[in-house]
Amino acid sequence: MFCRNCGEAMNDNQAICLKCGVKTGTGNAYCANCGNAVAPNADVCLNCGVAIKNAVNGEYLNGKDKITLALICFFLGGLGIHNFMLGETKKGIVKIVLSFCAGIGGILALIDFIKILTDKYVVDPDKAF
Numbered sequence: 001m002f003c004r005n006c007g008e009a010m011n012d013n014q015a016i017c018l019k020c021g022v023k024t025g026t027g028n029a030y031c032a033n034c035g036n037a038v039a040p041n042a043d044v045c046l047n048c049g050v051a052i053k054n055a056v057n058g059e060y061l062n063g064k065d066k067i068t069l070a071l072i073c074f075f076l077g078g079l080g081i082h083n084f085m086l087g088e089t090k091k092g093i094v095k096i097v098l099s100f101c102a103g104i105g106g107i108l109a110l111i112d113f114i115k116i117l118t119d120k121y122v123v124d125p126d127k128a129f
């Protein structure tokens, strides 16, 4: 097979291309079957007729395991951990800020709730909390 990034001939069990250093299957410039240059969005190699897989296994979701990501998103999604794993730093930071603020809001609300119930609540429009 051939490197999809630079067209260099590779062994089938090579994990990365020895010429350009990308992971096997990464890239869209060459046919993995014959090494012929192909259009980036081509579905089939015009030289050998083999179907071109542009979404190579392991590259989808930045190469992260889908099940692992789904679980992390479910349990730690509020902290944006899955976003950081995917290199989406901005999304992750926004999630952390939102969770953090919501958490503070929740705690403040709980304190107010207890104060109100115990008749300790003091109405003071000049205070932020």
Ligand SMILES: [Zn+2]
Pocket (backbone or CB within 6 Å): 003, 004, 005, 006, 007, 008, 017, 018, 019, 020, 021, 022
């Ligand atoms: Zn290469």
Ligand SMILES: [Zn+2]
Pocket (backbone or CB within 6 Å): 031, 032, 033, 034, 035, 036, 045, 046, 047, 048, 049, 050
């Ligand atoms: Zn080909």
